[in-house]
Amino acid sequence: MALTPPPKGAMYLFDYATPPLPPGSYRIHSETDVTVDAKPHALDHDNYFDVVGPRFNLPPTDVSGVFPPRNGHGPYQDALAQVAIKRRTLPWERPIDAGAPHPIGEPGDGLGLGPDYPTPWVALLLFEEGEYSLMQGVPLENVVPKAIFQQLGSPSNILCDALEADLSLVKSIMPSKEELQLLSHVRWVNKDDRELSVEGSDGWFAIVMTNRVPSPNAKCRACLVSVEQRTDLVKADPPPSAPPPADVVVHIEEIAQRDAGFMEVQVSRLQETSQQRGSSRLTGIVPAKARLVLLHSWQFVCEGNGTFFDLMQGLDVGMIGKLALAGRPPLTDTSHLPIDLHDRGGSEETALYRGPLVPFVLARDPLGPYHSADQARRATPETGVEDISYAAAFEVGRLLAAADARLAQELMRWRRQAYRQSARLDMIAAVQIALALPPGISIPQLSYEPISPIAATGAATLLVKGSGPIADRYGMTVASRTPGLNPQNVSTAWGLTIQDANVILGVKTPGTLGIEVPPVARTPRANTTLDAVLKDQASLARLGMVRDRKIQNAAIKLGGSK
Secondary structure, three states: OOOOOOOOOOEEEEOOOOOOOOOEEEEEEEEEEEEEOOEEEEEEEEEEEEEOOOOOOOOHHHEEEEEOOOOEEEOOOOOOOEEEEOOOOHHHOOOOOOOOOOOOOOOOOOOOOOOOOOOOOEEEEEEEOOOEEEEEEEEHHHOOOHHHHHHOOOOOOOEEEEEEEEHHHHHHHOOOHHHHHHOEEEEEEOOOOOOOOOOOOOOEEEEEEOOOOOOOOEEEEEEEEEOOOOOOOOOOOOOOOOOOOOOOOEEOOOOOEEEOOEEEOOOOOOOOOOOOOOOEEOOOOOOOEEEEEEEEEEEEEEOOOOOHHHHHHOOOHHHEOOOOOOOOOOEOOOOOEEEEEEOOOOOEEEEEEOOOOOOOOOOOOOOOOOOOHHHHOEEOOOOOOEEOHHHHHHHHHHHHHHHOHHHHHHHHHHHHHHHHHHHHHHHHHHHHHHHOOOOOOOHHHHHOOOHHHHHHHHHHHHHHHOOOOOOOOOOHHHHOOOHHHOHHHHHHHHOOOHHHHHHHHOOOOOOOOOOOOOOOOOOOOOOOOHHHHHHOHHHHHHHHHHHHHHHHHHHHHOOOOO
């Protein structure tokens, strides 16, 4: 059953989308039984093919969007990072623990989503600055443990990007099996919806979310990682939430240890001895590291005083019309802010600026549209100071439009459509003149209707009407324009009088060159009816005599037979 796409501004959500054929190697075996000379024969044939998909690397073009925005700055402390992938079946194309010696299993409370509910093989983890390190072009066998590498099929010559962090941190933020299932879904939007869709997509997206919110004033990185066969990190139950340890004064011994070809000096959680409480001596242990295959990542900064709603609630409209308060700019009674501006000559002047958010109704500017920001500059009639509010708004809008790649594509498409429509109107006008289309049909009407049927009708009408009588059947009028047939030219060339030239050319003789022969006048007759013609017996008798005479003549020509 075909599904109806969602309307603009709406979306349909699905729990998951499993691929019809998972990635892997397949064999097609065909058999045919035939009989030749009453003897049966069996014919068989094998074909092999591979179904492939992203596994250790994800092309950047497969990522249609991220939130928070890449390199964005804003109050994201209450938002969960998420990534939208054009390949809607990607998170469910590979099993997470198929063939593992120790599968993940179901949650301990017995309230899981069931064994038939697919588990994504990708996870979105959120790290703050200083909690991770990135590596590029690392061999796969140096990223995953040896046992996991064997479970993946021991692929050779695989280079991938990797993420490295403390094992304890990774385990504390790694979603459990059920959380992975709930943090991924499929979203279907209208492909023509500019706000929800992207250029060139079919409207289907796989959404993967993280389970960790960023801390205020932190620089964060969201990392889409592969957890295929990572039964050492993904558990059936989420990690327990423990209270932070009590503050104690300790002395720490830092231990450096080389492991698996890379050096890290860090300190794990330490255990206090039970002897000395005030100044305990602890033994430091180098923490284990965890590496994950990194498919995609982006950074953002969580900063700001709150959301747009919070900022609007905190506005102090009492500042309008008052002098500058402590730490606050002065505002005029019209909500304008005096600012310093450098003119084109380099001189500094004071200008007024006002944003669109004011506590009173504003009149719409009737002087647009503008083609440049300078056209929107104003001078206030009360003070004569320049007002750059509309000019700044124009420039901000222009820069936002220039930064939107899709808007540029839409503008080019609009221009192409306008040129195509203009060419169509010119063609329609030419066809309308050439084919004498009905005057009741206007060109704007034709621009939105198929032109072929209307043009065919006009051409057929011209054919039915015919071309009309030939004015110069034998071309005598054209021939008379020949210089040698002009009496004046003949008179000048041969030294003759004009009368002699006319006689030579036969101008005085009707029917020759230079004489327009008028058409034979028709005998005027009154309109009559068929009944009146039938009542004229004398005329009918003459017609009968003429008919009999024609038949006799034809019979004589054919050999005398009647």
